Amino acid sequence: MANRSLPRLLQTPAVVLLLLWMLVPLSMTLYFSFIRYVLNSLSRPEWTKPSLSNWRGLGNYEYVLFKAKDFWFAIENSLFIVGSILVLTVTLGLALAMLVNRSFPGRGIVRVLLISPFFVMPAVNAVLWINMILDPVLGLNGIAVAGLNGIIDGLRDFPVLGSFFSLWPEFEPISFRATQSSAYAVIIMVTWQWTPFAVLIFMTSLQSEDESQKEAAILDGANAWSRFRNLTLPHLGRPIAIVVMIQSIFHLSLYAEIEIVSRGNGNKNLPYLIGEFSTNNIGAASATGILAVILANIVAIFLLRMVGKSLMD
Amino acid sequence: MALSAQTSTFSRIFWPLLAWGIALIFFFPIFWMVFTSFKTDADAVKPEHLFAFKPTLENYLNMTENYDYWRFAANSVITSVFATVFALIVGVPAAYAMAFNPSRHTKDILVWMLSTKMLPAAAVLYPMTFLTKNFLGIFDTHFLVIFVLCLINLPIVIWMLFTYFKEIPKEIIEAGKMDGVSTWGEIKAILIPLAWGGVASTALLTFIFCLNEAYWTVRLTTTEAATLSKLIEGNRAPEGLFFGRLSAVSTAAVGPIIVLGWFCQKQLVQGLTFGAVK
Numbered sequence: 001m002a003n004r005s006l007p008r009l010l011q012t013p014a015v016v017l018l019l020l021w022m023l024v025p026l027s028m029t030l031y032f033s034f035i036r037y038v039l040n041s042l043s044r045p046e047w048t049k050p051s052l053s054n055w056r057g058l059g060n061y062e063y064v065l066f067k068a069k070d071f072w073f074a075i076e077n078s079l080f081i082v083g084s085i086l087v088l089t090v091t092l093g094l095a096l097a098m099l100v101n102r103s104f105p106g107r108g109i110v111r112v113l114l115i116s117p118f119f120v121m122p123a124v125n126a127v128l129w130i131n132m133i134l135d136p137v138l139g140l141n142g143i144a145v146a147g148l149n150g151i152i153d154g155l156r157d158f159p160v161l162g163s164f165f166s167l168w169p170e171f172e173p174i175s176f177r178a179t180q181s182s183a184y185a186v187i188i189m190v191t192w193q194w195t196p197f198a199v200l201i202f203m204t205s206l207q208s209e210d211e212s213q214k215e216a217a218i219l220d221g222a223n224a225w226s227r228f229r230n231l232t233l234p235h236l237g238r239p240i241a242i243v244v245m246i247q248s249i250f251h252l253s254l255y256a257e258i259e260i261v262s263r264g265n266g267n268k269n270l271p272y273l274i275g276e277f278s279t280n281n282i283g284a285a286s287a288t289g290i291l292a293v294i295l296a297n298i299v300a301i302f303l304l305r306m307v308g309k310s311l312m313d
Numbered sequence: 314m315a316l317s318a319q320t321s322t323f324s325r326i327f328w329p330l331l332a333w334g335i336a337l338i339f340f341f342p343i344f345w346m347v348f349t350s351f352k353t354d355a356d357a358v359k360p361e362h363l364f365a366f367k368p369t370l371e372n373y374l375n376m377t378e379n380y381d382y383w384r385f386a387a388n389s390v391i392t393s394v395f396a397t398v399f400a401l402i403v404g405v406p407a408a409y410a411m412a413f414n415p416s417r418h419t420k421d422i423l424v425w426m427l428s429t430k431m432l433p434a435a436a437v438l439y440p441m442t443f444l445t446k447n448f449l450g451i452f453d454t455h456f457l458v459i460f461v462l463c464l465i466n467l468p469i470v471i472w473m474l475f476t477y478f479k480e481i482p483k484e485i486i487e488a489g490k491m492d493g494v495s496t497w498g499e500i501k502a503i504l505i506p507l508a509w510g511g512v513a514s515t516a517l518l519t520f521i522f523c524l525n526e527a528y529w530t531v532r533l534t535t536t537e538a539a540t541l542s543k544l545i546e547g548n549r550a551p552e553g554l555f556f557g558r559l560s561a562v563s564t565a566a567v568g569p570i571i572v573l574g575w576f577c578q579k580q581l582v583q584g585l586t587f588g589a590v591k
Contacts, residue, residue, distance in 0.1 A: 007410035014407035014471060015422065021464045022429045025437035025444065032439065096335060104329035112575050113336040116343055119574035121525040123545035124563045128346050131549075132556055138358045140345070146360065192342065197581075201590050204582045239590050246585060253433045256527045256542070260549045271435030278439050289436030300431040307589045308424045 026293070033060050033286035040280055050282075060287035068284065070273055071291075078269040081183055081190075082251045086244055088191045093198025093243065094236070098228070100199070101206045111203075118196040126260035129189040136173035145173040179266030186257045186267065194250075198243050205239040206232070238306070245303035252296055270295070343571070350560035357556035372561030380562050385544040392455055392530075392540060393523035396462035397516050403463070404470035405512065409504075411471075412478035413486065423475065426468040427587060434465075434528045445533060453537045458530055462523045469584055470519055476588035477511025514580040517573065524570050541566040 036047045036054040047054055064071050100110060120128075136142045148171055155165040176185035209232065217227050253271050258264055264272045270292040277285035349357050350372055356362040376382040411419045441461075446452040481504070489499045527542040534543055545566060548559060574581070582590055 007414035007416070010406035010410035011422070013403050014426070014467060017403060017464060018426055018429050018467060022432065025440040026432065028440035028443070029437055096332075099328060099332045099335070102328065104325075104332065106329075106333065110332050110336040111578070113340040115574065115578055116340055116571050118581075119521065119525070119571045120343065120567045121542055121545070121570065122527045123531075123542045124346075124567050127545055127549050127559065128342055128563060132345060132349060132560070133342060138556070143360045143363065192339070196339070197585065200578060201582055201586060204579075205590055239586075242586050242589055249431050253435060253528070255435065256531070256546060260546060271433060274435040274438060278442075282439050285439055289433070289438070292433045293436045296431055296433050300428060303431075304424050304428055307427065307587045308420060 029286045029289045031286075032282050033290050034058075035283060036060075037282040037286075038280050039282065056283060060283040061291070064284050064287045064291070070268055070276075071288065074268040074270050074273045075295075077183060077267060078252060081186055081254070081269065082248055084187045085190050085194065085251055086247055088187070089195045089198045089247065090240060090243060092191070092195045093202050094240075096195070096199045097202035097206055098232075101203055114199055115196045117193050118200075120193060122193075122256040123260065125189050125193055126257045129192070130176060130185055130261050134174075134176040134185055134188070136175040141176075142173045145171050177262050177265075179262075182258075182262035182265065182267040185261045186254065189257055189261075190251060190254065194247060197247075201239050201243055202236060205236055209235050241306060242303070245299055245306070248299045249296060249303070252292075252299070343567075346560050347564050347568075348560075349556055350564045352557045352560075354555050354557040357560070358554075372558045373565070375558065376562055376565060379558050380544060380548065382544070382562055382565060385539060385541050386565070388455070388458075388538055389524055389540040389542075392458040392462060392538065393520050395455075395459045396466065396523050397519045399459065399463045400467050400470045400519055401512065401516060404467055404474055404515075408471045408474035408478055412475050412481075413483065423472065426471055430465070430468040438532060441529075441533065452533060453535045453539075455538045457533055458538045458540065461529045461533065462526060465526070465529070466519050466522055469522070469587075470515055472587045473515040473518070473580070473584050474508075474511060476583060477515070478508060481507050514577055515584070517577050518580045518584045521570055521573055521577070 032050060034056060035050060035052065036044075036056045036059075037050050038044075038047050041047050096114065100107065100114065117125075131139060133139050134141050136145075152165055152168055152171075156162045158165070174181055174184075176182060176188075213231055214227060217231060222230070252269070254269060255271050255275070258267055258269060258272050261267065264276065268276075270288060274285050274288045274292065277288060351368040351370070352362065352366050353369055353371065356366045372379075411423065442452070445457055451457045485503055485507070486499060489503050494502065524541070526540075527546070530540045531543045531546055534540065545563060548555075548562070
């Protein structure tokens, strides 16, 4: 009997802590999502305290889904950002993993250089990219475009070709803080940070690939592309799925990057929207939070199934 | 035959060069940050001083004055160390029990633990602020940051340890039991030497995750317990006037973590894919 209860006792602190961590705040969110609850209201001071008498039913959800204009924009923008990042990181990650998965001089250093962006903290990543690289005046973006314009300007003085170049317009650097393009800035910086993650995982998986199968394919005259298509890609199916799911979960809750790039101007996602609601309308923030939990769960179920399956082997 | 020899000469030179090129591009932003940190703020925004400038250490020397760097760094390190230690104290026994005495619920418990990691943090932002500020009075304390960092990393800690412990052959432990070794003796003589490596790499990776955490540490602190993430987010410099000093403080914030990260590439795969990619 002691043999059975000791293991249970050892697990108890972890289980209890995680249970509290999950249940207490989440049930409060659920509760707040059904009541009228604002932080400041001069006309309705009774709403500034959470209370059952302010019951609103599904009213907050109705407000968030149909009346507040930003919810669907946030969903759309989230999906655009996450989708773009996924396509870019998986494609780049596959190509780079294949590239580094052969021995060549300095391979260790190449690996170290490639993996480094992953360890940069998100706030530094965003500050570094948006200021020093993407800024249209002071960043490398602006400096490069100005340099290009300078070269073209110089070419205009040439006798014959000059008249051709004088027809060229001045190049305008893209401003990544602007409403239309701030999502691109986020995509660029997160892709930079997470491609190394994809590379690392694909590389780990490539090392367990069956070499003899590949050699047999070479002997049968299969070219490199068909070897990749028919042997390597199926072998990488599971790692790709895992990279896609883990990244989806992380990137659906991007925050620091969006905050730093444009303070959500023209570029919101659900966590950002929750943050905005939280400055006053707690009911709406909580309803949005519950919707975000549901969205994350849809992705998480698939991931958990897959991870659970590999658990016991 | 000649054809294949030709292709291999081509691929022996071309592909490694491409790999080097891309690796350098990926590393470039980090290099640029370090490079800019040796320029004065004035030089950092002048195109004519892009490469030609007089290197200076003033940005690093003035880091305390400009940003109070060491206070934030100390907060980051203290909270991350304690969070890692507590996560191990809670996680090691749990993972040990699950790996060596699995019950039929073990798998469900593990998957459930992981699912807590997937809850979007923003969904519980207000309740957490409310609870810690109005109710418990621990907002902006080291204790709170440690507690939260410990909890958000606990599932990963348990998963990593579990996958490590599972690889230790059970027969060794059972042989010890046959020889009449006590449970404590068993842990001391057999388990610790075998599990040491796994625990150490779990600790290192957890420490890195704690240092880089950027949602809770920013939103549950103001000044007292503010970490490096908070420092950087608070100095986003939209006007770009302080590129030099901003680069220096950023380098000081991420440099040590990047170096630590180089040592745990392998654990990263295991820790982030929960043992599902080998």
